[in-house]
Amino acid sequence: MNLSREKCAARDAADGLAGRRALFDLPEGVIYLDGNSLGALPRAVAPRLQAAVGEAWGRDLIKSWNVHGWIDLPSRVGARLAPLIGAQAHEVVAADSTSVNLFKLAAAAIAMRPGRRVIVTEPGNFPTDLYVLQGLRDLLGDRIALRVVEADRIPDALDEDVAAVVLTHVHYKSGRLHDMAEITRRAHEVGALALWDLSHSAGAIDLDLNGCDVDLAVGCGYKYLNGGPGAPAFLFAAERLHPALRSPLSGWMGHARPFEFIDEYEPGDGMLRVLCGTPPILGLTALDAALDAFDGVAMADLRAKSRALGDLFLDLVAARCPNSGLQPACPLDAALRGSQVSLSHPDGYAIVQALIERGVVGDFRAPDILRFGFAPLYVRFVDVWDAVEILRNVMTDGAWREPRFSLKAVVT
């Protein structure tokens, strides 16, 4: 392998997405490889929030629901998300958190498959997905059972008792990518629905929900979509399911005519029915502004860069950190990997802390995983070079062995 920082710089110079980095407000001296956990700050956010607060809320007060279009913000943000995930505009809305939305759609899936009680998922799925399914099971009792099987056994676990398969498309820890088209097809073969959590995919992977005939999906607004900490999440349901779709969280914003204030719930049109409470306007405004950075981006280009960044990182670690004890803990084939690279090391936690001190921000997942996310809108090829150089130095000089790096704090 014949890599150099100059060659990385040349790749940046030739990168059609390189100009997008200027749309983000990135701190000096930091190589941020944790956009898979919290996306960086788009420059468009602060002025848009300032206007939403000072001009809309402050000046126009209650009228803002109409004159500033607050009331339609869940749909408008959903429509902007749609092309990023291969959906139609009216199939997506932004609302609530990923966890709450998963509850809605998992319950809806069970209701849409009467007589079936099994939800198939995998162990080690992102924990909140498992916890939400467990909560739904505890609430519904005998009407639901979880069948938790390893990823490679999922096709065998599908039968006519299965109401839905609920999986995270990109595994948060290993970065492994599920075959969305194939698993969805297999689910449909037995009459089950496929519900995908796109939290670690949306904004970095070229998704094609319609092309894969996906039934239902949820996803996170604050990772590769850069909507800010705890940003509103999103929900997708294929148009063909809209007539049968019912949300168990039937709040007033999901009502057909919320401002008539009648006593009986009646589901709103299409995806409006999966809205629940009053939309979180500040969070939606930030997410809406963040999506500007995707305007005009071809998702295939984004995905190509995502793969190239991950490949480069793995190649550089192999070439420049031999005998470091760092092992790949993700698929080496970029086609099977999300926009992150995972390495394993018994002292992974301390190494991540030492890297952070030197300005390379990745994160750690127990028991031994170092995660590095590559947000293709703002991570450069030279960043990957520099990050691996710093990793190499940390492994060589053993700085991470300092006891202070082993003191665990809360991390997300």
Place this chain on the structure above:
Amino acid sequence: MNLSREKCAARDAADGLAGRRALFDLPEGVIYLDGNSLGALPRAVAPRLQAAVGEAWGRDLIKSWNVHGWIDLPSRVGARLAPLIGAQAHEVVAADSTSVNLFKLAAAAIAMRPGRRVIVTEPGNFPTDLYVLQGLRDLLGDRIALRVVEADRIPDALDEDVAAVVLTHVHYKSGRLHDMAEITRRAHEVGALALWDLSHSAGAIDLDLNGCDVDLAVGCGYKYLNGGPGAPAFLFAAERLHPALRSPLSGWMGHARPFEFIDEYEPGDGMLRVLCGTPPILGLTALDAALDAFDGVAMADLRAKSRALGDLFLDLVAARCPNSGLQPACPLDAALRGSQVSLSHPDGYAIVQALIERGVVGDFRAPDILRFGFAPLYVRFVDVWDAVEILRNVMTDGAWREPRFSLKAVVT
């Protein structure tokens, strides 16, 4: 009655809360009497949001969960809300929307009263409360039944089939105040739980949840609490219930050890277990900043002013708008009324629109209710005088009869 604008100004001059108005950024030329729908903008919000975005998110990125205390924000905001509602600090958290939170606690109530399937509520309750209960009933089937009875018949509707009474403390349309202590006591007599929606009370009424032995409560962050459009809501559960409390929305933030990423859900300590997804930091930051305006305020003083403002409004309408067709549609006794006044008029919608055009912002609720909310932190006695003067002019000159005022738009 011997009222004058000068006397109103004198009451403002003597008002211990008068200085609080300067903490809000209120538009010129507007008398805002809709803080019961969307509270006005506290001046503290914009700079705090700017810091949360520019300094925390932008500079410290993922580290902000620790170094800026984001992870504890639901509890910290809850602890600040607690004294406003007569609760202990560890009995309150801020999270999600009122609708989502009501679902959590209504489901929890049913689970805490095994063998009982009835939830008692009233017709005309705030619609989202009814819709959420209907959604829970549709989800749980035979395990739950709604008993919807008029307010005055609620005590008679309580029996040993009842798991919970779910009521909004202040009625959104009539402003009528339920007797929280008495209904809670009657619920307890039959072994049921009392779950109160404080959306139209918190921040304007001197609530005493502990003193009333209330079991569960939810409430809205964007009305009298001024947390901004779609602000996070809050949840309360009495400490004595914490051991048995389970949320059906068992997301990762409600887990005992969310960052261990284990597969099995285990409820977190106390109220942490009713958290679900990642906390909405921007919304929580705005709400946290908004609560500064309550620092050092005695809720009894706030309530006294709230009652006085409402009484003044009713007195002035009676004295200065005779033969206008406007009728009181709320309790005349301030002790039975929340911090709003409702009037009825067959042309209420057009009258509200004409008032808005002249700078008096109230709102309309079908079929014929004009609502005027009195947020005691920023509404002055002279505002009440001026508002009624403008109402008098609108009724006298008949401006509201212009057809354009009858064109309905979406309002909240």
